[in-house]
Amino acid sequence: MKRNILLYSLLSLVYLSCDSFKEDKYEKQYVVETYLAGDEEFPELILTKTLPLDEVYSLDNAGINSALIKIYELDETQKRVDSLIYEKEVLNPGVYIPTRFALVKPATDYELLIYVTDDDNHKISAKTFVPGQFDAVSANLDTIMYQADNQLTITYTPSYYPNRQSYYILTVVALDTTGTLTPFYASVTEDGEPTRSELQKNNSNILTEANFEVNTDGNVSIALPWLAVAFYGEHEIIAATIDENIYDFNRTRATQFGGATISPGEIYDIIDRIDGGTGIFGSLYRKTNQVFISRNPIIDLLYPTNQ
């Protein structure tokens, strides 16, 4: 009896000491990608599937080519009031395009519905609220000197989003990438890496309204940080407000590759807000300004560069 008790105790200990989680194996997931931009045409939609890590990834391998796709416009009661059908684009696997011209309405709800016809009509659905319209009411300069005391500041009207402050992403796009790099970006470029095309567009992190000066009239003034400028010359400055889907998707995707408090090797899920799949069905509203950024002789003296 005592021997049996001891045996069972040891076996229990061995069983308990084994890890209670089993290793996960690859399972196909459908991936949606599209971004609705207020006051702009409905964009293409890409439908793919995830692939195992040890397979070569390409649209040819991952694209899903047999799906029925519709985007519905919803009213305040979430009732469908209009719809837009997508069709498979002829040339590229996984790419779907709207069947007619239509503009995305700001401050409006939209619903996405997909049926994958060669997978027993597997259903994928998602919703988004497009941020409200805003305008650039003033920009203090159209030409600025790099790292001058006077920073480029653009003032925007507020963009409506229900129940929260607006979330912004600033993008600086160099229109001419053949020119000279600013000193910091010249110093981090080694043997052509990163490429000029990779440096052409710089995005900020997600910024809340509280990062900026909110004026008494409710307008928001945003100053361009010099860190975002990789080239001298003509630039587009794009300010975008984003919906909850892009906010959740971008912030959780960023932490997949590390974060301030995330241990190396620990990877979290993406928050995708998509039923029946993953990816992003997001929306934004954006405004673009142009500015010319000239060289600063003092910076040139301190950090000479030929790049």
Added chain:
Amino acid sequence: MNHSSRIIFQFLLLWQLSPFFIAKAQQTSGIFGFIKDAETSETLLQANLFLKGTSIGTASNNSGYYSLSNLAEGTYNLQASYVGYETLELKFTLKVGESKRLDINLKPDKNEMSEIVVTSDRLEEEKKNIGTVNIKTELIKNVPAILEADVFRSIQLMPGVKSANDFSSALYIRGGSPDQTLILLDRTTVYNPSHFFGFFSTFNPDAIKDIQLYKGGYNAQYGGRLGSVLDIYNKDGNRQEFKSGFTVGMLASRVYVEGPYKKGSYMFALRRSTIEPLLYALNDKISGIPEMFYFYDANGKLNFDINDNHRINVAFYGGVDKVRIPFAPEANALLLYGNQTGSLNWNHLISPKVFGNFTFTGSRYFNLPEFGISGTTFTRENNIFDFSLKYDLDYLASQENAFKFGIWAGNMVLNVTNSFDGRETFSSRLQTEYSALYGQHTWRPDNSWKIESGLRLNYHSTGDFLRLDPRLSVEKSFDRLRLQASVGGYSQFLALITNEAFSGFDTWLIASDGVEPSYGIQYGLGAKTRVIDGINFDLEGFFRTMEGLFELDPTIPNPSGLEYKDLFRFGRGYAYGIEALLEKTDGKLTGFIGYTWGITRRRFPNVNNFNYYAPRYDRTHDINAVASYMLNKKWKLTSVISFATGQAYTLPIGRTQTFNDPFGQNNNAYFDIGTVNSNRLPDYFRIDIGATHTGTFFGGKSELQLQIVNVFNRKNIWFYQYDFDLNPVGRNEIQLLPIIPTVSYSVQF
């Protein structure tokens, strides 16, 4: 405190105090005094005393004070012992009603190859309570270490204590994160006890007298943390003669002085990094080497004996890490962080049975990183100021009853301010008044039972939080065997933002409106036995819950404009395990083997679909074997063998990417993952060896230490890094420490 709580508390207080009045009426004899090192007069904490031929014994408290009361008149044979010291026997006689002051001086056991004289079961077994480890400074200095002898790395060898990786000295105790351990230096809280980005701790082994680690189930005297307490005391200073010493090492060098003065003593110890010449030499050859890097710390203590019954000491600690790295033209990082602590302590004998201790403490932690890239600056200022008053009262009423009461009240200010491009983007200033009141009763109804019960009431003004933490432990002694059980409630009002790879940005946040304190219950069972003379075996099991865990949400990209409570994610966790320790304490070969089997899990919203998952530091099996062999009077060999099953990590099960991201580059890849941290890295294994040669240097005793860490250069894996520039995705192994030889030279005068 609300009305009903006040009533309950007053009742309990009166119940606890009542035997005091009863005991006063009896006229019995007793002895009392301090237990000290015979050569230095340092007080010995938790030393053991026993009356031979009886079952009467006790231990000294954290001031080295003891009392044995309610003795009948007669002649007794007292035995006193402390690990590393010769056991003392002395006879004394008591008359009726006599209270005799008997200060005891124990001689250090210099003959390390001698056998320990076993005196009694009670004397030996009195040492350790459930979940408690006493760490000797000799272990810290002798065990092979990475570049520098370190307190925390030595503690990481104990069962129940884990490390996150070779680069971190942080303590993960019984499934808890580092912020679940309260760290005290001379009764003062230390908020960031690490140097060199977490590589090793701020505690100078030359300055330390005593280290007690309560892995779990700690009593009502301590509070404020869910898991554990690390209670460290610096030396008082040699009261007999002037002593000094220095150590030259590869990373840092140390110097200390101590000695008597008038009616007291002093101790000063200084440590500073000495790696700058190496960095200077590498600066031109390797990019990313710091342009400036140093750390230093200073410990000091002044003691003054007003008379035999009143002593005052003033202790301080200060430490700073500073590094400046120009990682590109127009881009640099400046990291500056450190701690300062100070305490004023007055201990006093009110009567032979009543000992009091008053402490005023101050602690400051600061962390001030700055980054500048192309004229754009990012800065953070994080400061903690914590000032408090404590009073503890030991009432040793009789052999059957001992009481402890105390109060701790303080004011803490936590500031966090972030700025970007010269503009303040986030600012939080939280000030809280906190207090704790506790009562503890130790009851020995007969020779074989010990029951310790306590209550601790905690209050934090920010959030108006009042929490009551009960504690209970029971111990039953048999011949050569002690069985122990404990249960207790533990509250925590703080949380630490940290990274296992780098502690240079550690930031503390506090419970407040909308952010409730965490709470947990701990259960413990233990068996301690002396197998044969000189060989001890301990077996402990634990289970603990963690409710209301609050952590900074790592996915929040920008805290500006968010309410304080929206910065956090709230979850829960649990941990359980078994620890075994086999220890050999005498002979030429000494050491221990510690084994831990442990499981810990967490659950947070938006992580793992709100299912439980293993945190990174969860390792199921962990074994450490430490051995020290005295080859002869001049040579000692040491080794550490560490084995642990692999840490948890997340294995991506699929990949995908975005093609039209308006905010990213083209082809931004990302993972599809299954269960968070459900996979295990390969097992961890490492052997460190060392040799110490004892000699002389201009009349002083010298020690030359040669050590090799990871002698077989095993490539233990820290984590996997994925390379999306390759298609299919490439995976690289990022490894932990390779083979590292170190040398240090110490001299003591």
